[in-house]
Amino acid sequence: MSDTFDYLIVGAGSAGCVLANRLTEDGRMTVALIESGGRDRSPLIHVPLGVAGLIRHPRLNWLHKTVPQRHAAGRRIAMPAGRVLGGSSSINGMVYMRGHPLDYDDWAKAGNEGWSYREVLPYFIRSEDNLTWRHSPFHGTGGNLRVSDLRSINDVSRAFVAAGLSLQYRPCADFAGPDPEGFGYRQVTQRDGRRESTARAFYNPAAQRPNLTLRLRQTVRRLVFREGRAVGVEVERDGQTQFLTARREVILTAGAIGSPVLLMRSGVGCAAALASSGITPVHDLPQVGRNLQDHAAASIQFRTDHTGPYGISWKVLPRLAWSGIDYLLFRRGLLASNALEAAGFIRSRNDLDRPDIQYTFMAGSRSANGRIGRGHGYGASVILLRPGSRGEITLDPQSHAPLIDPRFFEDDTDIDALVRGIRIARRIFAAEAFNEYAGREIQPGPDVLADEAIADYIRNTSATAFHPVGTCRMGPDTGSVVDPQLRVRGLSGLRIADASVMPNIVSGNTNAPTIMIAEKASDMIMGRPALVADAKSSTTAFCPF
Template sequence: MSQQTFDYVVVGAGAAGCVIASRLSEDAKTSVCLLEAGPPDHSVLIRAPAGVVAMVPTRLNNYAYETVPQHGLGGRRGYQPRGKVLGGSSSINAMLYVRGHRWDYDHWAELGNAGWSYDEVLPFFRRSENNERFGPDGFHGRGGPLNVADLRSPSPINQAFLLAAANQGISRNEDYNGAEQFGSFHYQVTQKNGERCSVASAYLTPHRSRPNLHVETGTVASRICFDEGRAVGVEFLKGGQLRAIRARREVIVCGGTFGSPQLLMLSGIGPAHALQRHGIPVLHDLPGVGQNLQDHIDYVQAWLARSNTPTFGVSLRGIGRIAKALFEWRRHRTGLITSPFAESGAFARSRSDVAVPDLQLIFAVAIVDDHARKMHLGHGFSCHVSVLRPKSRGSVTLASRDPRSAPVIDPAFFSHPDDMALMLKGAHLMQSILGDHALAPYRGRRMLYPVRPSDEAHLEADIRQRSDSQYHPVGTCKMGPVHDTGAVVDAKLRVHGVSGLRVADASIMPTLVGGNTSAPAVMIGEKAAAMIRTGGA
């Protein structure tokens, strides 16, 4: 590096880290170094939205973590893909732009986190956004770095899904990120001109020429350095060598729900007994580090489609369609390659007396089995249903002192019985929609289904056999007041018990939001940068 000391060192170039590094470096007098373990984001698989199917099931730009065996999943290990590249998971995900419900953020504020109510975080959502269809208005922004758009070439089968959902009581909603979340809709996506708009391409790429912004890829952070209880730098591995960089003002950890608690614990911040087990000197006994893990548990059912149904699939016809679609995408940035497979969906209530939607549906124009790691001949469609606010709580702990080792991930899926009860309601709702007459022209043979769909015991057994993460882990560096023994950071995202150190990513969420977590992570980055720039308070 040409410079070894910066004002701010940001660890992790995921959704929040890219935002923070970009926003802080807007001040030409402020120097920022952004460290990322993965490579640059140059791959065409990142730019092409359909490339998600090549990255999520594999180790391409992906940590591809596994959980410990899950009792609630019949002893299976769960799969946890996370982005390992500039942009983090925003470079490999399905790009769905979802904020969650007003209630989620008001609940954070009620838990003692001043400044995090919906009305207080909404300006940061709007600041980040350039919405091609909505705004500027009370809910949406124009002119922000992150482009939000309608799908360019959605399959006509989505209209049948939306009609089926309406027939089952879930009416059409044109803006699920607006005044009302409940309803069915085409998802908006973080896409621009037919290409993925990752947080790296939105916030970093246009500003890489700033002399005060240094981005270092291929770096594995191994320890935060402290001087008398203050964070003053970061040690990291690069090319097999241990190096260090200093921070004049702050170190900001943005390693995500798995990476951030791992780095804190490697640095001596965490539950004392867990650190001592690995011979790590205890700098500050902070029991909440790595605890409070929450994730959306997800269950999929799928059907084969009738011939000529416009869906993805494995067949000679499908190969021909993809070859033609690649040519179309290269020339016009339209067609199948602009699809993230997940194209429409719904937010639903499990009962009529539920005030806030507690189930999410995602309709995919392909057969999705085991995170697309199991392929099937033929064409089809799938639907996911997720429990939005699970009561199960898990943990992230250290496997070893080696920062290159994967952490021990235990989501404890279905450890709370209410989660299975709600999932069963969601599965029945999904079956009603997929079996609705509106989808009859497209429906072929059942594929991924319980043996007896209407039998509760068979349905629960199928859920335990095939459900897994919807890729929305949060909560392992919980935000909360100092009297909350499980809290790791305060409402300004400063780590309790030390100085000069913040955590800013999805790990700070005290509770999981009712929706996808990429857009909320961008909001957290925007809010963190604003707090730091206005005096660091």
């Protein structure tokens, strides 16, 4: 096998698979795509309901945990990340959302030229194959990534949307459109009832190209520099070490945890901190690992005797048996669902310019391990979209393992927003649309009423929505890790093109934005002109229902 390539891509996840496809399209450049995990063969990946078995999967998941969170009852909180071809796009909830247009305008206003909503929209469109919105100027058809409506929607999900509308929240049919506010049904990255990961959408079509080499189960231990230039990487497999050379660039796509960790292990970061950990500094870049942001989430759950919501009970065993047959024959039904079919985006205060809370509706009971549980129920994750808290990733001084500290709720306004979100959720679930389900609140519970009690519940039970970003911040200032062209400051031959470059977290799920970043990065790397937005899609308007 060759050990010299034009480009080395480190991480075959949501961004890496996109770049592997785009950089090898014309056949001129050789690319090696390097991934610590293995093939995406597990049926849990491809059958949508299998997502419940992936969040804690010991082989397909890095199973990261935070350090004890001072403002979250001292708990260590799980932060899943995919360790498999396709990365987190192979284990996530398959939700297709882009965030709010103002999120990207904020990036541009901060000095990141080329990253406004109008300028990134063409890259969302290029990647997309959305048959529902084939005539919308905000969506694409014919792209690599199939985006579709869920094939089956539970009636309790319809009740959730009806309840939100009954409280005079607006309807929204397109959460990836120009005005993602209101209640509606989510689109997913699925093709014909199966998960559409970036491995399936981007890597597989390029897999047979002679200029693309996939190296699985190979862990990049460090980047190699010569005179301020990244010239290659040192990889390890089965205890054997090999050096791979990059003629042009090394591109990090290892994610918001993996990319800063690899930089620091290679001597790029805060020089004093690295030296104290026994790592020889190569380049002093103090912001590496800082600016960590994630969406904190609290849960509200109900139990019901109604057998309509997803769940396991004697009464529905015939229905569960049929669901397996239905999926095998028609790729629809329970197994084709992620059980997270509906959502609501609201402003918890009237003075906000965009939603700060997302409700992710759970159309069934949930067990302690996140799977569909015994009995029947429903509920929602109340997700904080625009956190004020900022954390960091550092290295353990002895092992050099990542120490992940999001500092959840260090900013008191984050707790305040989630408390408001829980209170509004209770009003939604008390609406007439839920009367036939006669649900009994089990979390936080009917006795948890005061703001202080709700806040304590959030601190003791909250999780993340698995959307870490920001640890290699993009910016025009010399303190940023990468410039708006995604080049690492102070070094040559090295770029980062994943969720770690986001200056601020987007107001929604992060998989589609990460794909967009990789799409845009491919044009930057290849020296191609930036795509230009269609005039019809350059302004925002309320989405229709």
